[in-house]
Amino acid sequence: MSDEDTKKTILIVDDEPEIRKLVSAMVTHFGYSFITADSGEHAMTLYKKHKGPIELLITDVVQPGMSGPMLADKLSALQPSLKVLYISGYDATHVVQKYVVEKGHTLLPKPFSTDQLKAKMHDLLYPAVAGQLQ
Numbered sequence: 001m002s003d004e005d006t007k008k009t010i011l012i013v014d015d016e017p018e019i020r021k022l023v024s025a026m027v028t029h030f031g032y033s034f035i036t037a038d039s040g041e042h043a044m045t046l047y048k049k050h051k052g053p054i055e056l057l058i059t060d061v062v063q064p065g066m067s068g069p070m071l072a073d074k075l076s077a078l079q080p081s082l083k084v085l086y087i088s089g090y091d092a093t094h095v096v097q098k099y100v101v102e103k104g105h106t107l108l109p110k111p112f113s114t115d116q117l118k119a120k121m122h123d124l125l126y127p128a129v130a131g132q133l134q
Helices: 017-029 040-049 068-078 094-101 114-125 127-133
Strands: 009-013 033-037 056-060 083-088 106-109
Touching (some): 040 056, 040 068, 056 068, 068 094, 083 094, 106 114, 114 127
Parallel strands (some): 009 033, 009 056, 056 083
């Protein structure tokens, strides 16, 4: 991994502390910086305070207050280049189907492995490379 890769910052949003801690550990293992938030509202505050771009938002779809899709829409309006990876333990629900799957967004069902997360992140952060590998 080059120095440029380690400069990428990932915003991790999940209302479950254990999930935030686990995903943060995985992201660190991959060599990225991260910021964690326990809600969409908290994520918005941290995003506005952060210096520099956030390359990837990893967010739970269903959470109290602002949902993952609502958060992604608000952050994408501020930073159109933002990539989004949705995670959810409820991949068959109406909300997940309507706002994630039907719109063609990337979804990683919980539970997931380190390798699955790394592959989804790589596909989103390096789409040209991912396309060449297929």
